[in-house]
Amino acid sequence: MKFIHLTEIDLILASVFVIAMAVLSLFLQLGIFKQIIIAAARTVVQLLAVGMVLKFIFADLHFGWLLLVSLIMLIAASREVMQRQAKRFSGFWGFGLGALSMFVSSFSLTLIALLFMIENKPWYEPQYAIPLLGMMLGNTMNGIALGLDRLTTNAWEQRTVIEGRLMMGHTWKQAVETIRRHSIRSGMIPIINSMAIAGLVSLPGMMTGQILAGSPPVEAVKYQILILFLISAGTGFGTMVAVWAASRYLFDERQRLRLDRLKSSR
Amino acid sequence: MNTLRVERLEYYNLEPVSLKVGEEIVGLAGASGSGKTLFLRAIADLDPHGGKVFLNGDEQTDFPPPEWRNKVGFLPTESTWWFDKVGEHFEQVNEEWFNKLGFDRDVLDWQTDRLSSGEKQRLAFLRVLGIEPSALLLDEPTANIDSGNTKNVIDLVSAYHKQHHIPVIWVSHTIEQLRDIASRIFVIQDQKILPEK
Incomplete structure (x- = not known):
């Protein structure tokens, strides 16, 4: 089974798009710039935390x-x-x-x-x-x-x-x-x-x-x-x-x- | 003897109310916001309240709520209609009453969302009479009705009242109207329900 690892660079590249979208929303005065940034940050933090927790639980059944x-x-x-x-x-x-x-x-x-x-x-x-x-x-x-x-x-x-x-x-x-x-x-x-x-x-x-x-x-x-x-x-x-x-x-x-x-x- | 008896009824901001309505039409007046509608709602058991209400000696809480509301017919100021056609809201149709309020039988096929407010109120009145209540609570029953039909509604209440000998409470913000209809008039003032002087 082939499994391709993602590097940090890959993720940073993906985040650039979200940031670009958030900046555009700022110019359009949509009033959701803060929400986008917070939501994106939450995605990273929450998923990383879950990943750690899962790693720990998987190891210690x-x-x-x-x-x-x-x-x-x-x-x-x-x-x-x-x-x-x-x-x-x-x-x-x-x-x-x-x-x-x-x-x-x-x-x-x-x-x-x-x-x-x-x-x-x-x-x-x-x-x-x-x-x-x-x-x-x-x-x-x-x-x-x-x-x-x-x-x-x-x-x-x-x-x-x-x-x-x-x-x-x-x-x-x-x-x-x-x-x-x-x-x-x-x-x-x-x-x-x-x-x-x-x-x-x-x-x-x-x-x-x-x-x-x-x-x-x-x-x-x-x-x-x-x-x-x-x-x-x-x-x-x-x-x-x-x-x-x-x-x-x-x-x-x-x-x-x-x-x-x-x-x-x- | 049919009676509607209210014993130390507590609701809204009023002092406990006791009132006995026999086979008569009792008027209730008071400024808007004084609690006239809430008084009727407590009697119909639509709002939580203290005290007791009796219909012909039987206490409100001894009835399953739908049965109580079937016996104590409540006509609200603004009627609501939930089916497409008028006729679907009626369990029985007394054609004589319909004619008295200016309707033919084909009103039953009318669409409810196209009724005028006056038509709605007259039809709601016929609807509540159709469940043959043993007591009637009328909340400004002529508020949206033209003067010709107001007289017809008053006549119909009197006729139903004479035929069935039931207690009626008629709420109105104009005391003059009540003088023609009611045998006794009460007024809500300073958070009390008192007989008119």
């Missing part, structure tokens, strides 16, 4: 390390879900809703994949477990964030409609059902699209990586199909769970719409 890393990943993803909401639940559920639904969908599917599909011995070997969980979490996170944002924003904007239905003696489920359906759908559409166009427009990232690293294309394809199915299922289940639980929590025990449980970010 221990179940506890895997547990710790997955927990950190879950917390980071849940924070991200929370921060992407224009209106989010205040208190614990702002964080907990995303965390819970990602835990239910991503962790269980990753576990099943490791135990019964990849079947490595031991199943928790970080070289497989961590990238797999990372891909699951990353995609599920997008679906849940989209779905929840749509739900809370729509509930906020359409509160008179929801309450109008409650006034007519409709249950909370009836009152919120249209919004809930739209929210789940908008959380799932990106992943459905990426299944539909996989390989036509672009090669999916994981498969690209494997091919660049020298894997035979058909092996890379098999992995990619497995991953796409897993993340689609994970995103779908996670979004359904999150949107359902959130829509329930928009109402209290007397089926009153409780938008006071939401707060605007920033």
